[in-house]
Amino acid sequence: MKLVGYIRVSTSRQVEDGFGLAVQEKLIRAWCRQQGHTLGRAVFRDEGYSGTLHAPDRPALADALSEVEDGQAAGIVVGRLDRLARRLVTQEAILAQVWKNNGRVFTADQGEILQDDPEEPMRTAMRQMMGVFSELEHSMIVARLRAGRKEKAVQGGYAYGAPPYGWQAVAGELVEQPAEQGGLARARELRAAGASLREICRRLEAEQFPPRRSDRWHPEAVRRMLQHEAPYTLRPRTI
Structure with missing residues (x-):
């Protein structure tokens, strides 16, 4: 099956934690080889984009989804589901978009994310529960960053995150x-x-x-x- 790969990091912290872009791409390529799938193009990458953003606000994700919509790929593969989204509503919207276009979604750690089935409500519940915990983890990270920035600002340092271009x-x-x-x-x-x-x-x-x-x-x-x-x-x- 011809798939399109998507990888994402929002901060350097993810690189330091061992799940940077290179690691994600390696996992995706290894999984595709093991499962007999092929990647149609170079893996699409969003660097510095939050997983809470919707697809139109992430250029590489928008390009990857367009490949599925145009029929150039049968589906999309990511390293983990949280690379696709860090907010439940965003996750469900992206999945729905892929499925609407008759595409399939895979992760290197779980395999295929199956579509909802009224006969198997637990499938939907488990997927959404994972999305809830991913969103919670993101919120806790944001809270820690805000606390650190406040402390840095009190000490007179630059405390506004990554400086803009220029x-x-x-x-x-x-x-x-x-x-x-x-x-x-x-x-x-x-x-x-x-x-x-x-x-x-x-x-x-x-x-x-x-x-x-x-x-x-x-x-x-x-x-x-x-x-x-x-x-x-x-x-x-x-x-």
Whole structure:
């Protein structure tokens, strides 16, 4: 069976915990070999995207689901179900979308996630229970991060998560990142001239302005980048 692979990490913490993108891809490829399936394209990857986001807000997931919808793949495979979603309502919406398009969903640790069957209500209950615990785990992680940020802010440090494109945190302060500032300025220039988000992606890649966490630009990443003006309090970078 021809499948499309999807992998995701939202933070560097997942890399440190041993379930980064490379590990997920290795698991997916090994599982496909063992089960006799093939991957139609390079595995789609969302780096720096929360599992609470719906499919349209995750560029790689949207692309992977389009492969199923267009009939280019018979289904989607992930390392674990929580790579697909970290919120129950999001999980169920993504599964429903795949099944609506006659696709199938597999995980490397469980095998196929079977569709709901009125004759087997426990199947649905167990899947949704897993989604609830995944959502709870995510909420607890967020709570710990907020507590850590509050403590860091009390001590006078930068406490706002990953800096947006164009900036970096240095010694607890936010400073401009020169290489990324060039890409940011070019994107704003193109947008002001009326370019679409997809056109900006193509131009940034052609002019060799690399994205921060991926091998190519996505419209959603450009949109988020353009939303940020000079954030927080900046100090000039000293050379």
